[in-house]
Amino acid sequence: MMSDRDSSEGFQFALPEMQSAGWLRCRLIEESDVPRLFEAVTASQAHLRPWMPWAATDYTQEMAEELVAAQTRRGGELVTEAIYIPCNDEHPFLGCFGLHARVGKGALEIGYWVDVRYTRRGVATLAAALLTEAAFSVPGVDRVEIHHDEANHASAGVPQRLGYAIIGSCQREPEAPGEVGVERQWRMRGQDWPSSAGAQLLAKARD
Template identity: 30%
Template sequence: MPDVPSIPALIDLGDLVLRAPDETDLDAVRAAFADPQLRLWNPPPSYADDPRDNALAWIRDRADWSTGIRLSWAVAAPNGPLLGSVSIRVDAAQGNGIVGYWTVPAARGRGIAGRAVRAASRFAFDVAGLHRIELAHAVANPPSCRVAQAAGFALEGVLREAYTYGDGTRQDEHLHAKLRTDPD
């Protein structure tokens, strides 16, 4: 049975850190949520009508691990600006998780998302005790397929018309997964 930590953990990769999101990330989160690519492929949740309040609520929600349902990090350079986010939604009964992530435009194409997903997954396996983590993305979003591959997630198949994306269309998704026993 998984043992999900109740407080956010810091993961230091040297030139990249996964840390708890905090209110210093507010402007960066607001800008990210306004980005058309993020809005298309990873529509931000809506906690509030006001963009500032919505970003603040997202930060507080993601920094709260006390429910045991999510492991979530802000991705940044050490002492640097927010570059993205990675979260793993936990199904404790099954010992499984579902990973989601995004990066700001300036961080895309630099391998940051793949490294963050790999590090968050290793934490979920080694510390939280998960057995399997899934990653799904629109087939029409090849950069997310590259993230999954870079993070060591095997392609398992296509989920037909599985998710409604930010433009309101249902899209086929690639399903990738990684097991605790898979090699890094």
């Protein structure tokens, strides 16, 4: 099937406020995160390299600076991408999560990676739940999607646990060494979110 990534129709949105639930917060990336971002990517490079094209080569301090600068120089303007940092009182940087307007008008896609030193602790699942909730707070957004390569089983676990529905797959050129070139696509509809496993997870974390 044709991926919604091929849609030429743009969608801009205002940045949601910081989201939190229980032990985890998701906040917008800021200039002071540059050294933390560089350290996290460096520590996680072998973990990220199979799935992230930008991690296939040596990651530099300049690359971290460019990413953060692109996110922070836009101020309060409407954007097509917002990068959030999952964190808590003990750890100010646990990975990177993005809201991306690249799957058609009225939809946002969540992309993510977690610092390898903090994987298997529920960071990805809870952070993705927070950003799903944040996405539905944006006027006009009625669906949220998560896409991943079919071979990336760890990424697949996140939408499964949150109650996203699989909507199909499409062939695409592999971009990273571990990819097989089949993109799996998951979707959460706004009308389904309140009763979803993800919304229940947030409610439990906030009790």
